[in-house]
Amino acid sequence: MASNIKMVEAPEGHAGEGFFATSMDKLIGMARANSLWPLPFATSCCGIEFMATMGAHYDIARFGAERPSFSPRQADVLLVAGTIAKKMAPVLKQVYLQMAEPRWVIAIGACASSGGIFDTYSVLQGIDRVIPVDVYVPGCPPRPEQIIEGLMQVQELAKNESLRRRNQPEYQALLESYNIQ
Structure with a gap:
């Protein structure tokens, strides 16, 4: 009978009888990748798709993002979903600065990535004008599967980052170019 249990791939190392040895970087990377704490910064329709991603049907908890955080100090992945007005840019930057290192940012949807259809004076034309972005998820709004794919890309970054x-x-x-110290 086949088992439905997904085995977590062990980091590269040496296994012997009753022990496993690997580098500390690889072990910490594996732990980071499988215990991401997302902070949703949702302002419009992409936020609804993110809620669907958190629901039982798509369930991002199976990818290690079990606990959504609503405090920047306890999060390591900032999920920016939706239209960001220019007046919200300082707030977004402050939220980013309150997050502890290491931190990653996912721009969800066309509006967060490039301003989308709102090419006006009041809408920020991409959050990468204020904070560095690690993963862009395209779409208007993107499907939950795309958001999960973006989260999995952050997992790979977390796993392989020194x-x-x-x-x-x-x-x-890079941080200085955004006036972030």
Whole structure:
């Protein structure tokens, strides 16, 4: 009888009788990838699709995002879904700055990625003008499967990212370009 249990792939290492050895970077990467705490920043229709993604039918909890956080200090993935007005840009930046490192950002939908159909003076033409974005999820609004795919891409980033990457000059220069210290 076939088992329906999904086995988590062990990090690369050496296995022996009763033990497993690997590098600390790989072990921490695996733990990070399977315990993401998302913070939804939903402002319009893409937020409804995110709610569907959290529901029982799609259930992002099976990908390690069991606990949505509603405090930036307890989250490590910022999910920005929907239209962001220019007056909301400082609020979004403040929320991003309140998150602890390592932190990742997913821009969900056309409006968060590029302003969408709202090419007006009052709408931010992409959140990447205020904060760095790691994954873009296209669509108006994107389907829950696309949002899950974006979350899985962040899992790969978390799994493969070096513990020291955030201290590299390139990353620090990126933050300085957004006036983030």
